[in-house]
Amino acid sequence: MFDHEPDNHIEVLFSAHNLRCTRQRKAIYAALEATREHPTADDLFRDVGREIPGMSLATVYNTLEAFCRSGLVQKLPGAGLNGSARYDAVRDDHLHLRCRHSGAVADVPESLGDALLRHLPREALTEIEHKLGFRIEQIQVELVGEFEGPRRSASDS
Ligand SMILES: [Zn+2]
Structure with a gap:
């Protein structure tokens, strides 16, 4: 009976981590979850920005910080080439x-x-x-x- 349910695992994860669910947050998490490259905020901004015009880099940063505080995402501080943090959806x-x-x-x-x-x-x-x-x-x-x-x-x- 669930065959035609939309895939809502991100909503479930957000609610388990007490995270407000917005379209931007979902898009950022989906992009992070889909890669094994441990992207930086800039990488994700480039990826997701195409999908959601008008989203700012600051939104990506703030969203990633909220993900990390809630324990949904792991932060690898200073792992990027210019000392920026990388992020990992594998917890x-x-x-x-x-x-x-x-x-x-x-x-x-x-x-x-x-x-x-x-x-x-x-x-x-x-x-x-x-x-x-x-x-x-x-x-x-x-x-x-x-x-x-x-x-x-x-x-x-
Ligand atoms: Zn990893």
Whole structure:
């Protein structure tokens, strides 16, 4: 019976994150969700601006900040080439590669990322929490380097 229902998963996500649903917000989220490129606000503005004439870059920034505050989107601060932030609609913990030449950011396949994170010494993390009075909620690891030869995607092996 739901075959002809419009795809409203974005409305559902917004409401689960207490986000007001507007046409602009939906378009920005849809564009972010559709890519694995970890776009900057400028990238998204270029993409979505064509669809929604009159939308400002400030709207894109403010919307992305609202997404991040609500936990819907992950922010990768300073990952863009000119130090701008990149954004990621994949909320699960995962590791990133960043190319220091092109600024490109790619996801590390989950199994490999997990293998690395599993071996982080718990004692050191606990000690950091105690010494600095800080509760660690999430660990982000960024592997910085350069791609050798043609870009390989996570699905190739
Ligand atoms: Zn990512």
